[in-house]
Amino acid sequence: MNTTKLYAFALNPWVVIGSLTLGGAMGLMWPAMAQPLGVVGDLYVDLLKMTTLPFMVSAVIFSLQRLFRDGGASRLLIRVLTVFIGASVLVALVAAVVLMLLSPGTNLSAATMQTFGAMVGHDSNSSDTVMNLYGADIPEKSLRFSDVLTSLIPTNIFAALANGDALKALVFALLFGLAVGRVPERISIGLSLSLETIYHACQKLMHWLSYPLPVILFCMSAAQLGKSGFEPLQAMLQFVIAFFVASVLLLALAVAIIWKRSSQSLSDTLNALRAPFALALATRNSAACMPSMIESLVDRLGFARARVELLVPLAVSLLRVGPMVYYVCATLFIAQLYGRALGPVEIATVVMASVLAGFASAGMTGLVTVSLVGMTCAYLGLPFEAAFILFLAVDPVCDMLRTLILVIGNAAAVSVICPRPLKI
Template identity: 25%
Template structure:
């Protein structure tokens, strides 16, 4: 028992690493040293977890789809999940627009945007092409390119087909279940390095940007974090309490580790394995968790939706561009579509955001304004993304009657 008391939990280690990383970053910046010395150690952590993501997504989605009791349940869970994600993302992008118009973050702001920021301009392919691009021409190519939307499509298709085989398909289903278990074991090993990765990522961010970059754009940062908090309060908490009927304190207690990983890595993909484990500890069945979390990791980007709308209004105000009602409605639609296509890796949204800017006629130079603080905002953005995925999983499980009364009683007593 003494040894158990002395053993520090992983969330505690990552929390300490986060604080030490901030201190180290400030020291590095004050001394004028090159913060890039931390970058390889942080990149190693992200690469290790991204190494896990594709095999985990494939195995978990196939096992989740094929492991449902019947096709009727599978269709029910799928429709609930997609419906929840669509409503949640729409609310998120609308909140971003609403508060951006109230607080006017770009009004009166004068910044030097002469420094060129290299950003790959994203073409707007249109809705039909976006939908067609979900279907992979070459499934192996989709895996090699890391195209999660295509990987999810073929994995679900394969899982649906496997579920129709009944007993005949059970041996293959078992292979995918074992593969998922192996990938989770690998995740445990990788997470031993997590505190070092968190320290390096935060030290690099603070050492590179510091307060000099944060202070001129503090208003945007504060508004982003405030909207993220409001979204959690008015969407996630009521859903957990009244629909999932799951104790909120217990939920956040189990979510400590995924939240720390998300906040420090700024990668939804990196957080996927620990997020899946967290919801299963809460009582979500493996099949439901294996279906909702990987799917949400790609198409449920509430944090990204908030930021896209906030950034669009901010840049429009800085450049004196007037956004009418039709343009703001376009931002809502584009925000939903663009957030669906956002791959869960750091800074990818700087590419995606050009699609929104192009659609509503905003100058691409505006990306230079937000690039410097993207990492700081990405911390809130990614945290909201993975919190939304976990809330969806718990909610779907609650509506499917997966929580036993004894489990809920234990969760309530633990959170008290």
Template identity: 30%
Template sequence: MKLHHQIFIAMLAGALVGSLTSESTTLFGVPILAGYDLVGSLFINGLKMVVVPLIVTAIINGMTSVGDGNNLGRMGLKTVALYMTTTVVAVLIGLLTVNLFSPGVIDGQPARDLLGLASDTEAVLAGIEGRGAGDFTQILMQMLPPNLIAAAADGQMLGLIVFALLFGYFLRTERNDAGRSLRDLIEGIYQVVMKITMLVIRFTPLGVFALIAATVTRTGLDAIEPLAWFFASVVVALTLHAFVFMPALVFFLARRSPLRHIQAMTPALLTAFSSASSAATLPLTMECVQNRAGVSQRSSSFVLPLGATVNMDGTALYECVAAMFIAQAYGMDLSLATQFMIVITAVLTSIGVASIPAASLVAITVILAAIGLPAEAIGLILVTDRLLDMFRTAVNVWGDSVVTVVLARSEGEEQVLQRPVADAERMAQAASAHAGQGQTDK
């Protein structure tokens, strides 16, 4: 059975079992709520365990995959600049939407009681009080920690992300045997950590069951309303980014029809939505961009793999909205500095998010730690995560394709989106037939 089917069944089972039990229910003399909390905590601890090695090695590996030496070049700089711009805009759209909808506030009050947070809310708020959230200097100081090991132990991932970006960038310039060996070593570590992460994610259905069962046991079904508002906030924000901002880039910068580009990318977008993996969709994305949108292989083979590694517009937007929702539910003071911290961390962590289903759960724990909220709060959004994962993955792939088209046009590729998709398909078929005839003649 596919993982997302398991998660869906676990969600329903957790809600059903949670509705049939109460805080006083016992099994063989053991409080069943304590069992839910134990399993849920083990799952959250597994996610937290892989945060540091996964984010650091993913970012370094992503930076080194751009190419060896100083050959990033003009196109590379433009690509990175565009990817960073679209990601920042996506996060800002998410921030604006979540502030307008305020899904974590119901009837003017934080939704902590509805979501089962009331028991530990005071301790959480006391823990973050006096952290200097209103001081931008503290945020900037976290970007360059004096001790990386201490920063990792304290959950201050912002400094580790900055270090990983610098390390990966300069590792690219090392052309000697030592540099190649170090790149191979880091890639090997990344692959192993990915396998460990996938092992943890395989237990997601069990973690989802326990966390949802615990929440429903404590609150009943009152959590549906704030979660529905959270779901709506994410979908609206993703829609604005995908169908307003990104088409504007195609129209104004590439000077091509956004509708034609959507038509060209439809197969890849549907695959991304169903698989929730931009990495698995990459071959089809490249096929659509080259054969249906008319982008050259030179541009697409450079821009798209890089985008699948470092450009996660939908993921960054989702991380921002999720962190804001949890902060609102706790009743946290969302000062300008706190929101700035969320934006910066969402942008940076999105670079290190693996392009696999549910990987953003790891990144959200980083953002929660950055603003002083417990990672256990991620259990609140697990019930909606799988469906939203499908939406945001499609937005990730769409963003990669838009940047590729804009870059190709900036490099003087006039054939991009010039002909309707049907014409492009007929041309590809004709070329294939001609190639086959040529082989026969030979």
């Protein structure tokens, strides 16, 4: 009972927000003391990542095996494609509408523009960062669909696992799971039991790692603000607010979808989503949230385990709604910053380019994810390289929102694909 109360306390939204606020305050007041705390957050995220690949591989193979024995694989595939495409276009359109209505890149004050100039022109590391991320080959590779397809195939699955390449591991798990599903049950029963053991062990580890979450959030926010200070966030405040508004709207829509698709009340639905919500804020790593997403959808909301265990890893790896929203917001902000007027055709181009960039971001994290804004800007001829340092300065905040949209949005997509749970 005590552990249950501690788990509920650690994932309480007010505790999460309070931990982030207190940590940020310490980072601003005592930056020298706060920066060394970053190692605590790094160790915590590494512990979570440690369980991600074995959990994903075991869940996908085991679920595909059961799916093929139960039947209905072709109908499920059509439903997955429909929901993935529809969700991608929907989130991009919502982001575009919010950015056009709020126009965060227009009518900026002279002080803000002066800060932008200092950040872009006088940051000693900015030119090196841009050069590293925007060499001659990177933009071309991002725009070539054949290279994206080639990068999905693991030539050596053990190397992919060792390097933490989640997307290649997912492709292997899908193909291997399809093959195992065709093997007679009397032969594959041993593998099924082993995979189920790995799955539950990883889920238990993730549950244990949730207990110190408030402390981890405090350390991570203190270290981040102690390192960057408040000036970059203040200069990019209008963009962050616009991205926040778009994120909140999409999160509310996702929660409403899950609520309507489940057999639970709104309060029970919100309680069920506590764990993935808190982990998304703490880790900024969607793959690390997969066990809690599955636990919430299956144990708390009643969706079918066989479908959820297959669809959650698939959605997290391929349905990159968080980055899609970010790419639309960032591209339109840059267009407004440079005074570029956009008509309906240009906005539609941004939406479609952001969806493509979102799919291309599968398996990418951190600065590489941000760098793909250059792919969407290329369609409009916008100079993203000069503005890159601006987005780099506020990326820790934006990364939290991207991960939240991805985790809760993918949970909503899975709830739409899965059959409605029976009301008890």
